Amino acid sequence: MATAGTRDRILDTTAEFFRHNGYNGTGLKQIVAEANAPFGSIYHFFPGGKEQLGREVISRSGLLYQELLTGIIDSAPDMVSGIGDCFAGAAVVLVETDYADACPIETVALEVASTNEPLREATAAVFDSWIAAATERIAEVVPDQARARQVAISVIALLEGAFVLSRSLRSVEPLEAAGATAVAALREAIGPERAQRGRHGSG
Amino acid sequence: MATAGTRDRILDTTAEFFRHNGYNGTGLKQIVAEANAPFGSIYHFFPGGKEQLGREVISRSGLLYQELLTGIIDSAPDMVSGIGDCFAGAAVVLVETDYADACPIETVALEVASTNEPLREATAAVFDSWIAAATERIAEVVPDQARARQVAISVIALLEGAFVLSRSLRSVEPLEAAGATAVAALREAIGPERAQRGRHGSG
DNA sequence: GTCTATACTTTGATAGAC
DNA sequence: GTCTATCAAAGTATAGAC
Numbered sequence: 001m002a003t004a005g006t007r008d009r010i011l012d013t014t015a016e017f018f019r020h021n022g023y024n025g026t027g028l029k030q031i032v033a034e035a036n037a038p039f040g041s042i043y044h045f046f047p048g049g050k051e052q053l054g055r056e057v058i059s060r061s062g063l064l065y066q067e068l069l070t071g072i073i074d075s076a077p078d079m080v081s082g083i084g085d086c087f088a089g090a091a092v093v094l095v096e097t098d099y100a101d102a103c104p105i106e107t108v109a110l111e112v113a114s115t116n117e118p119l120r121e122a123t124a125a126v127f128d129s130w131i132a133a134a135t136e137r138i139a140e141v142v143p144d145q146a147r148a149r150q151v152a153i154s155v156i157a158l159l160e161g162a163f164v165l166s167r168s169l170r171s172v173e174p175l176e177a178a179g180a181t182a183v184a185a186l187r188e189a190i191g192p193e194r195a196q197r198g199r200h201g202s203g
Numbered sequence: 204m205a206t207a208g209t210r211d212r213i214l215d216t217t218a219e220f221f222r223h224n225g226y227n228g229t230g231l232k233q234i235v236a237e238a239n240a241p242f243g244s245i246y247h248f249f250p251g252g253k254e255q256l257g258r259e260v261i262s263r264s265g266l267l268y269q270e271l272l273t274g275i276i277d278s279a280p281d282m283v284s285g286i287g288d289c290f291a292g293a294a295v296v297l298v299e300t301d302y303a304d305a306c307p308i309e310t311v312a313l314e315v316a317s318t319n320e321p322l323r324e325a326t327a328a329v330f331d332s333w334i335a336a337a338t339e340r341i342a343e344v345v346p347d348q349a350r351a352r353q354v355a356i357s358v359i360a361l362l363e364g365a366f367v368l369s370r371s372l373r374s375v376e377p378l379e380a381a382g383a384t385a386v387a388a389l390r391e392a393i394g395p396e397r398a399q400r401g402r403h404g405s406g
Numbered sequence: 407g408t409c410t411a412t413a414c415t416t417t418g419a420t421a422g423a424c
Numbered sequence: 425g426t427c428t429a430t431c432a433a434a435g436t437a438t439a440g441a442c
């Protein structure tokens with residue numbers, strides 16, 4: 001049981017460094033130092049080295065973040081306010097972490113997009129999953145599947161783009177503006193006659 | 204005159220590497236090799252080393268990209284189609300460069316946001332300038348200044364977020380979806396009674 | 407399985423000849 | 425101002441004791 005703890009500690013620590021410093025900005029020595037693990041443990045648990053560790057962290061972080069966001073949406077009274085809550089919640093976390101914790105894989109995704117194909121595929125799998133999950137939920141209130149997917153992608157793009165701007169500017173204004181636009185886009189897709197009963201899950 | 208060429212070659216090469224490999228993924232030796240410049244030239248022209256070179260590349264790339272986008276908008280018959288042209292043009296460039304050339308400073312902005320304050324400020328200055336320029340133009344068709352700024356930030360966020368998704372997924376679908384949402388957001392801000400005469404610059 | 411020591415490469419940076 | 429040689433540090437990865 002002690003071994004499982006070491007592996008998880010390495011994964012958690014790496015995920016945190018990836019969020020703050022990116023993939024190229026994170027060293028393996030840095031990881032084991034912070035995780036209180038011996039250096040050899042990295043290659044014991046991840047024989048593929050930094051790349052394998054990166055793949056697992058990307059998949060894991062992507063899944064965790066998806067569960068976080070879908071949890072927020074499912075806790076909201078309706079889809080529109082759920083989307084708004086996601087942006088508002090992200091703004092709170094951003095301020096609480098001094099503009100460090102935003103999307104767990106965005107920085108890595110851009111770093112590896114043109115330089116490391118296996119890692120690019122790992123980030124693509126995460127984004128695909130997010131888009132599918134968001135489309136599924138939005139489709140509950142936007143019957144047109146193509147339209148639902150377009151809105152889902154736009155909401156995610158607004159969130160990711162706002163993260164870049166907010167972290168760089170050290171201001172939540174982009175997150176607030178993007179959140180308002182996301183809510184408006186979803187409202188428009190739902191349509192005026194359906195907006196009043198935008199609850200999800202109940203036919 | 205030969206010296207000025209070397210400095211510019213270093214700046215151009217660095218900008219290209221930053222777009223594709225990011226800040227941490229770009230080595231100084233890599234730069235001088237590609238730019239056909241002696242290694243010492245970097246510290247001759249940029250005594251502050253990699254950080255100073257990074258600052259100048261960020262400012263320069265930010266200004267060039269702003270001029271590119273405003274040029275597209277000013278060439279369009281109206282603001283709405285101009286915004287649409289920006290996303291469509293970005294999609295063409297992305298495909299032509301095999302999903303490598305998107306925003307010239309986005310990757311670097313995320314990498315340095317929590318790790319290098321001078322470089323973060325350089326990226327913030329660029330985003331501030333983009334937001335100001337976009338707000339100014341959108342304000343020509345959206346009288347409410349606060350609303351114009353909100354739309355401007357959202358359009359930039361949509362573009363940046365779509366870049367992340369499109370590069371990772373190697374598909375222009377996110378860019379197309381975000382473009383459609385950006386156009387719709389601008390149309391809604393202009394309002395139904397003004398949409399037919401959305402031309403800019405003429406009172 | 408755990409942990410340490412080390413090899414090898416690349417990094418940013420500097421010194422000094424020309 | 426151009427160019428080369430070199431430094432110290434950090435990077436990933438491996439070998440081997442325990």
